[in-house]
Amino acid sequence: MLALDSVEAGYGQAKVLHGVSLTVEPGEIVVLLGANGAGKTTTLRVISGIIGARGGVTFEGRPLIGMAPNRIVELGLLQVPEGRQLFADMSVEDNLLMGSHSARAKPHRARALEQSYALFPVLKERRTQKAGTLSGGQQQMLAIGRALMAQPRLLLLDEPSLGLAPQLVTAVFEAIRRSNESGMAILLVEQNANQALRFAHRGYVLEGGRVVHRGSASELADDPAVQRAYLGLRAATA
Amino acid sequence: MAARTAFQNLAGRLAIAVGATALSLCAHVAPAAAADPIKVGIVVPLSGAQAGSGELVLRGYRLHIDEVNASGGVAGRKIELFTEDDRADATTSTSAVEKLISQRGVVAILGSYGSAPTTTGSDVSERHKIPYIAAHAGELRLHQRGLRFFFNIHPGGPPRDVALATFFAEVLKPKSVAGLHSNQAWSIEGMKTLATALKEKAGVEIRQDEFPANTPDMSGQLTRIKAGKPDLVSLYGLDSDNATFLRQALELGLNPRHISVLGDVRASKAAAGLNFDTVLMCDDWFVGLPGAENEKYERLYRTKFPKDTPDRFAVKAYAAAQVLVDALKRARSIDGQGVRDALSATDIPTPVGQAKFKEDGQRLGTFVVAQYQKGAPVVVYPESARTSDAQLRNWRGFR
Amino acid sequence: MLSFEVLGQTIVNGIAAASIYMMISLGLALVFGVMRVVNLAQGEFMMLAAFGSFWLFTLYGVDPYLSMVAMIPASLLLGYAVYRLIIRRLLGADDINQFLATFGLALMLQGIAQYLWSADLRRLPYVLPSLEVGDVTLAGVRVVNIGVCLAVLAFLAWFLGWTGIGRSVRATASNRMGAMLCGVDVRRVDATTFLLGTAISAVGGTMLALVYFVYPSVGAGLIFKGFAVVILGGMGSIAGVIVGSLVLGITEAMVNVYVSSQLSALVAFAVIFIVLVSRPQGLFGTAR
Structure with a gap:
């Protein structure tokens, strides 16, 4: 469904990705692990068309490099970005409606709005409130709800658990699992490797802009190198 | 009034350029005169914000000099003009005058537009003992410098202010007067002189108000004036200020019995579309001012520039050129000192009135009060120049 | 002097001035809000439209309220050319480059206007009867101006609040990256916003x-008032522009009548200074 082949990218002179290759198949949850600065967020930005890159990025056989971000969204490839990128001074409902901006999502807007509110009832209660006044967890729900409004076929999630209380993390992952069960493929960037590997099908580990490990979730969880570097690290800082 | 389009402006300039070239060609073709030409310098703004006024001033100078040259010049000698652009700027004017005297060897300078370039330019010519004749410089301090080679067609503010105060006291007899002046030195000085004279002659105080020159908005000042319910408002400002005042007086319903302004209220393009009837105006010259000299001048002007109305910029320059030519004719010798001595004894009629200089070089001028009546200005004061009675009724405003 | 009619008249004068300030500030605030570009040539769009209406009236007798409408498509053509040639290239550019480019454009448009029509001060000789409300006189054209201003504000409220493209404009202003990730064609939003600002200024x-x-x-004189308004109201805030314009217009009128006309010209300076020192995000802005 999504395939990256030897992708190189960076910001100005600073190169961040040095040949990243990975795939996401339909219906899969794939997790991208790695330390800060490994190139996880940059990889997602390349896929969404926010920054340019060299190499191959295809979505269902269509090359994405050079395509404008709004056209990529039209293909059904959505991102819940790091830092959520909400419209802080707009209402919760306006934020959700912006999610169904694309032409392929617009006809299903009313139903999608209902679904989002069903998934996150707290958003319905606060639908006239400004997004910037929500709590961190509610903002994360809104960011996911906004992305789901676009009827994505592949959802890119950048650190959805960052800064959330443990019970909220569980709720967010639950929402992601339910979306996946309805057929949506997911590429997840996460530092919380324990939780992510429990719930993903496959994973990749990035280090210095290169893929250093790959395998099924259970293989990675059992890999001593991954355990040392990420699961241990996580445990030590938790 | 038909608006002049950019094309017409351009066409007009081309026509002047073609005419000037033709004239200079004629001069070359004609057999050499018995004697060398008399060299005269002109400093005027031909670029920058004052270029428009500067071109009219230049037009006035040339109108008379060309006329004199066409009829044989001064004692058989043609007058050769050298023109420099000073952008009405004090510093540029210094070097322009220096160049005309040192490099061209002119025997007299016809001056710039505005008090600032006139001040510096005349300082330079004084040092070289070459006469400088100003046409458009009104500040009092110009004549407080003790210069001996400086002459000014502009009669200065006080005679105007006193004439206006006398007219107010004798004819209008106002009980309550509002004075509105711009923030420029000449305007502040003038309003002060007017107020003192009116207090003396009629015992009436002027409530004064100030605005920034060329302001697009006087609504605050007019709101204040309206609350005082004056029966006379006297405005000291620029042409565009006159237009702004009338327009906003109408908008705000300020309708005093008498409105008095300086200069021709129709002069600004910003006044287009207004009805001026009964507005009183004070100046030393108006279009259609009675008198043989002015009639002759206006006839000449309209023949030469059939599309334009005679204006007060060109006419004062014309008078300055007349005064210079007259002095050249009488001068013992055609050099700085000779021309200077002749100038100080000037006593000739010009379109702006008799030209006669005081000890300090300023012309003794007379001012008149005119009023728009049925779309044209008529002189209503003083008695000696009067062509019609002043209509003492409120300004009617719009058509 | 402190009579009710002088006070009333002064406030009305201030609101009339504010209605003009709003027209330039809305353009500035919209463009800055969405693109983070300060368009110093915004006042020149106003100047060109002013000349357009002036000449249409002077040469052909076209009613200014008709030419006001005619100026909109004309300004859109010019605005689109300026957007394509200049503004689009300034996204994300240094402040200094933005200033130089738009200031250069402003000088160029002024130069063209001066070449074509000279620097003379002109007035459009069009008048409407004044209204008397008690002792307050309302100049006809100023009352209509205030009405036009309200109509523009109503249109803007509808456009931004009730249309999809309006929502995209607000979203892009609020978070450009977020808008891109929602599939908004932000370049189209940029162009739309710039043209909207141009049309309002026209x-x-x-x-x-x-x-x-x-x-x-x-326009060069007015852009300064526009800056005072958007700084007062908070860069990029529409509500801030409305309140900022009223505050500036009415304060200037009050200072003019009750203090000194010389000082009223300094009100805009004082506003900029006080706001920047005490509350840099403006009255309505949030600290970014």
Whole structure:
């Protein structure tokens, strides 16, 4: 469904990705692990068309490099970005409606709005409130709800658990699992490797802009190198 | 009034350029005169914000000099003009005058537009003992410098202010007067002189108000004036200020019995579309001012520039050129000192009135009060120049 | 002097001035809000529209309220050319480059206007009867200007609040990256916003021609008031522009009548200074 082949990218002179290759198949949850600065967020930005890159990025056989971000969204490839990128001074409902901006999502807007509110009832209660006044967890729900409004076929999630209380993390992952069960493929960037590997099908580990490990979730969880570097690290800082 | 389009402006300039070239060609073709030409310098703004006024001033100078040259010049000698652009700027004017005297060897300078370039330019010519004749410089301090080679067609503010105060006291007899002046030195000085004279002659105080020159908005000042319910408002400002005042007086319903302004209220393009009837105006010259000299001048002007109305910029320059030519004719010798001595004894009629200089070089001028009546200005004061009675009724405003 | 009618008249004068300030500030705030580009040539769009209405009236007798509408498509053409050639390239550029580019454009447009029509001060000789409300006189054209201003504000409220493209404009202003990730074609939003600002300033140009002088550098004088308004109201805030314009217009009128006309010209300076020192995000802005 999504395939990256030897992708190189960076910001100005600073190169961040040095040949990243990975795939996401339909219906899969794939997790991208790695330390800060490994190139996880940059990889997602390349896929969404926010920054340019060299190499191959295809979505269902269509090359994405050079395509404008709004056209990529039209293909059904959505991102819940790091830092959520909400419209802080707009209402919760306006934020959700912006999610169904694309032409392929617009006809299903009313139903999608209902679904989002069903998934996150707290958003319905606060639908006239400004997004910037929500709590961190509610903002994360809104960011996911906004992305789901676009009827994505592949959802890119950048650190959805960052800064959330443990019970909220569980709720967010639950929402992601339910979306996946309805057929949506997911590429997840996460530092919380324990939780992510429990719930993903496959994973990749990035280090210095290169893929250093790959395998099924259970293989990675059992890999001593991954355990040392990420699961241990996580445990030590938790 | 038909608006002049950019094309017409351009066409007009081309026509002047073609005419000037033709004239200079004629001069070359004609057999050499018995004697060398008399060299005269002109400093005027031909670029920058004052270029428009500067071109009219230049037009006035040339109108008379060309006329004199066409009829044989001064004692058989043609007058050769050298023109420099000073952008009405004090510093540029210094070097322009220096160049005309040192490099061209002119025997007299016809001056710039505005008090600032006139001040510096005349300082330079004084040092070289070459006469400088100003046409458009009104500040009092110009004549407080003790210069001996400086002459000014502009009669200065006080005679105007006193004439206006006398007219107010004798004819209008106002009980309550509002004075509105711009923030420029000449305007502040003038309003002060007017107020003192009116207090003396009629015992009436002027409530004064100030605005920034060329302001697009006087609504605050007019709101204040309206609350005082004056029966006379006297405005000291620029042409565009006159237009702004009338327009906003109408908008705000300020309708005093008498409105008095300086200069021709129709002069600004910003006044287009207004009805001026009964507005009183004070100046030393108006279009259609009675008198043989002015009639002759206006006839000449309209023949030469059939599309334009005679204006007060060109006419004062014309008078300055007349005064210079007259002095050249009488001068013992055609050099700085000779021309200077002749100038100080000037006593000739010009379109702006008799030209006669005081000890300090300023012309003794007379001012008149005119009023728009049925779309044209008529002189209503003083008695000696009067062509019609002043209509003492409120300004009617719009058509 | 402190009579009710003087006070009333002064407030009305201030609101009339504010209606013009709003027209230039809305353009500035919209463009800055969405693109983070300060368009120093915004006043020149106003100047050109003012000349357009002036000449249409002077040469062909076209009613200014008709030419106000005619100036909108004309301004859109010019605005689109300026957007394509200049503004689009300034996204994310250094402040200094933005200033130089748009300031250069402003000078160029002024120069063209001066070459074509000279620097003379002109007025559009169009008048409407004044209204008397008690002792307060309402100049006809100023009342209509205030009405036009309200209509523009109503249109803007509808456009931004009730249309999809309006929502995209707000979203892009709020978070450009977020808008891109929602599939918004932000370049189209940029162009739309810039043209909206241009059209509003063009309407303002005709309003200006009805109450002020028309001359090549008229916009340059107004852009400064526009800055005072958007700094007061918070860069990029529409509500801030409305309140900021009213505060500036009425304060200037009050200072003019009750203090000194010389000081009223300094009100805009004082506003900028006080706001920048005490509350840099403006009255309505949130600290970013």
